[in-house]
Amino acid sequence: MNVGCCVSQLSGAVAAVLFLGAVAPANAAIVIDGKLDEPEWAQAARYDDFRLTEPFQLTTPDTGLATEARLLSTPDGIVVGFRLQQEPGVQRVKPRLERDNGNPVDSVNFIVDFNGDGNTAYSFTVSLSGSIQDGVVSNENVIGYDWDTDWSWAVSETEEDWQVEMQIPWTVAPMRGTDTQAREMTVYFSRQFGGTGERAAFPAVTTENGSFLSAFERVEVPQYRKALFHYWPYVTASTDLIEGRTRYKAGVDMFWKPSPNFQLSATVNPDFGQVEADDIVINFDAIEVFFSDRRPFFTENQSLFDVRTGDSSRLVHTRRIGAEADDGSGISDINAALKLNGSFGNVSYGVMAAVEDDAAGRDFYAARLLYPVSERLNIGWLGTFVDRPFLDRSARVNELDMLWRPTDTLLFNAQWLGTSVDQQGLEYDDTGYWLRMNWTPTSAWAYRLEATHFGRDLNFNDLGFMRRNNLSEQRGSVAYTHRFRDEDSPLGSTRLQLQAMSRENDFGDRLPGSYVLVNNYSFRNGNRINANYSRFTDGWEDLISRGNGLWRRSARNRTEVEFASRRYGDWAFGAGFTAMATGLSAETGRELELWADWFPSDAFNASLTLGPERTGDWLIWEGGTDFGRYSRRGDSIRLGLSWFPGLRHELRLKSEWVAIRASDGTAYVLDPSGDMRATGAELEDFDINSFGLQLRYRYLIGPQSDVYLAYSRGGESRFDREDPGLSDLLDDALSLRDSDQVLVKVRYRF
Template identity: 50%
Template sequence: MPFRVCAVLALCCIASPAVAAIVVDGRRDEPEWRAAQRFDDFRVTAPYTLDAPALRTTAWLLSTPEGIAVAFECEHPATVPRLRPRVERDQRRTADRVNFMIDFDGDGRQAYDFAVLLSGSIQDDSITGENAFNPDWNPDWLQAVEEDADAWRVEMLIPWSVAAMRDGSAGSRRVAVYFDRVIGATDERQAFPAATFERGRFVSDFHPIEIPQFRQSTLDVFPYVTAQQDFVRNRNDVRSGVDVFWKPSAGFQLSAALNPDFGQVEADELVINFDAIETYYSDKRPFFTENQGMFDVTTPDSGQLVYTRRIGGPRDDGSGLAADIDAAVKLNGAVGRLGYGVLAAQESDVGSENGRTFAAQRLLLPVDDSLSVGYLGTWADRPLLDRDADVQTVDLSWRPSPAWVVNAQALASTIDQAGSERHGDGAWVRAFWLPTPLQTYEVEATHFARELDFSDLGFQRRAGLNELEITGELRRNVDDPDARVRSRRWRAELQARSNDSGDRLPTVLVLTHTAEFGSGAFAQLEGAFETDGIDDLISRGNGHWRRPARNVLYGDWRSPVRGGWQTESEFVYFEEGLSDPALQLIFTANWFVSDALNLEFGGGPLWSRDWLIWDEANRFDRFRRRALEAEINLNWFPAQRHELRVKTQWLAIRAHDGRRYVLDGSGAMRPTGAPSEDFSLNNFGLQLRYRYEVAVQSELFLVYSRGGVSRHEDDIPGARDLFDEALTLRDADQFLAKLRYRF
């Protein structure tokens, strides 16, 4: 069996680790640190005042054979509260923390974020497109925290093997770095250099430095075994497989998987979606998060050319069951200045039909320090549908000056289904102009042809789109450090759109005002004004609806942490359906019971007098709607290497006073006079997850999951009855044990 062979090879490859000159213990006391580069010109970037901070922060960076060592020293007197909640990896919570970000190639195309909280918890992200953070990336790196009454300190060691990089054989390399610190009590951020991810140019503003470069190779083998008991179907399942990550150098990295480790230990958010656009879900599967940044190519409307949830997603036989994956391989590397990536995956056969095959290839060439050109090609073979999909894209990133960033992309797709071919194309260009630190302007133009289709391996919101978007943002800072409001931001965005047939879609104007307070509080007020226009998606290809004008008003208030509590209140007043009003209230509270225990409570009601949903063909139903959402999450860290998480979510909708409508040939919604059947939907999910860190990147998971969905017609229950019923829903009821060990 391949698994047994790989496991034996892994055991044979175990070697004693090299002794590092830097001991990662939070104390910068080794003599090697005397040669480190020092960075101490930090500036306040949130609020965006660019003032010298009241609390001093100093950072050091040292290149070693084991990796890039980074140290922080953060002045923090006893008069300023310290927030040190322990959280699971990549969980966003208000806390004292530091971030180190590095662009290994120094070209502004991709960077990596390494964050350490005062509690010792960590976060890590890959960054593409200047300021798009992806927390699904989880590399292996070392960190430690040490504190006393006057300050706290952090040490990190970032191995050379965490990411593929160009020119890995040279004796030195030019990188770009960024350091920041967040003071949890006030949510103040101070950074060097004084860049902020809230502007259109971020990674390109990192500070360039020259450092010695060292060659490092690793071979990691992750055999896994999962045992699952399904209490609803009264059956159990045991699976095993192996992931292999081989990095002989920084310029070549290979990932391979046999029966990949795709055990479901992360719970997706519950969503009830009646829209024509599918719901996007992130991917936490280890194989797909490792060095995935090379394939992170997006479109302006949040489309994604390589959406890895397609691989191992619902099968094409309509059963709704997830496909099994036989094998997958990923290759990242560089030849000179040319970076490349290859991804391929083969799903298991379904009956007598072959399983789906997916592939992607990526090339990225920096022509010079200001211009980069990339290529991405994807292919999907779906035998059950007799469908092949080829997508080709070329992208460009150009930074002609510190004030300008220009990105562009051209796309083409070919779909061959049952002997019939369809060809589509598209292109977009986006330009940022940043004339001063307090001003940002953006112009974006998009064209997607009606036949453009990259949804077989990608995530595509729509085709047939022509859009011009113009955005302007202005900041105003308050110099007085004792002022209640330290920074204000005004933003205006205009979207003019049509489909590929020339039909005018609603034009949208969005006005936003944001205030950042010296206390750490945050407030935002936003209004969106949409003209009438064509909605060509709602009927799923059964005609265009001439939708009336609509308005939206949104407000948000987030408090600082006080007495272990932080709250956020939001409201959304919007018009939907035939333009009657709706109101949604959302309240969230985080309770930091102790450093080791925190709880999150959230939810709220929604009232609507005009909920219009598609039924079939050109028939629609119009309801009054009441919806409720509630969520409770608990995170407890009873001891080092032990985590317990409880996640619960409840969604309920009651639709009543229904009336039937039809979309006529003129684009108008016409009432038929017939009633629509009232209904309710009830959705509940519960997950209890225990995680034990056996060793670095070796974990034992014990997961209990339960939940389900119910629908009632005509005699719909009240909110209390729906909640009582939710606790009994049991479409899924299972226990999963998973052990994944790193050799």
């Protein structure tokens, strides 16, 4: 008996063929309605050997929870079907969630590497409620969810099981070798059980594995040529409620794919609007905080440019484009941007360009080549150029990278970097490299060795995101995963990892190193505990003074414990505790995070996070060689509410408050010897108060077509005053109004 129904967005296409040795024709259309009832599904490749990977048991799920996945190649794309047994009495967790929300729910996941080379794969997740996630997997096991693409899905539900259909168009990603009749690619399927948080997968690998992508199942499918042209005109109206001024903009995005081996994206007079609010971060560190990019033009077909270093720095960080103008006058407008992706023979290529408005704007250019020397060896090149006329500055970057898998258990990554910056007639050139080896001889053991060297003048920050230069670093780690076979044991699996790191800069100064012990516990009931202990050695801290001298930092410890629960009725909750020294002494500060998710109905959910922190010894840079040593108290509250009154409607409230109070301040000066010397001067108490709120309504017109109505308000303040109370800070936060605006945005795909 059919008791549920379907969430569907586009009709399917003509089903074709898939292998397991033979190719068979398909004669009729598969409709993407969540029901695997067309006769063409009988021709599909089937996968039913799903094993529990979270916890890492490698056993089959309990009776009554069998999973089967099917795969077909059609002229319009890859079609994937899931049949998921879930008998009455087994909890079904199916709240509606905003796109890319990662809450544990009943869901299925399909990941495909179209080139089958382990460089990049594309992830598609559908939950029982019809909510979705889509993302890009790179660097073997790094998944980013900034990418939102055009694909079809549908879900149907009965008392005994539920079914999912997906259609992944051939046009979602650039791919090489498009002139052959068959394509060899690799695939991965998984299923998450929302009631327990468990995951079953085929093949039975996890992202904890250093060679996750390389372990996918290899398949060969018929390949089809598909042409596509779309354009998205947009219009926005933004009203500044402080200035009482309304600004209107209009523009267009375009995507053209005349053949499988060439595609072009372009945008004219783009306006991306503030429809996605960043988290509030108050940063006192010398290293910039990374924020991802959710703007459609810069996330679509961007994977070829997603080149990272070993510390997750990025050679192309698209949030640099359209960021603060070089004269500090505000956000730069983008006149136009262009992106080409394609292939000639086995070589993949990409070209990207963006031009900003006004004299204080910048011009950005990037080019990428990727060549598979063999099935196990890929080499690539990336070049970027940024022109910043207002600063009389230009910056060039050249990069070479290699991915080599000599065996199924051994993986090597290598990268060379060269940068050249011309600043007002002075040139700064330097190089760097990064090497990594992953060895996974068994499903239980994994080893990693890594070496990095970044020269003191290496700089790819003009278009990229670089955490730091002037560094030589060596890392090693070993991890062991233990499976508890005794069914009476409350634990399903544990993972123990030991890491060691040594560092120095280009001047030969030994920087603080570390030894880290990581313990992950996965319980059979779905709860999880992570416990980490780190020992940081003494050494020279060379960033804290922003180039004004070295500080001799003492050895210190860091302890982290985190608990995340499974779903208990309408609730899921967790807690995290961190203790670490943040000042001159070994005295540890304490940070607590408590969170709860509430799902009173499938159409409404709420989340609340509280984050108090306390430390009696907090050292911060005040400028030059001047430092302040304070007692610090921090508090944060994050509230999220989501309501889905209909299939196309979403109303979301996101509110965040972060406050820091610093007291009992004393002044210190960094000596040339590397010691902090107290001056005897007292420093004024201060507090920092930051608040942000966004109320956003979204109406889904159709695929990649939306109407947004968003109200945003927030601001930040710093006061020097005596001992404000928590209620005083909260009252001040609610009155902050650095920005106060209403935005209406319509974007429609033709």
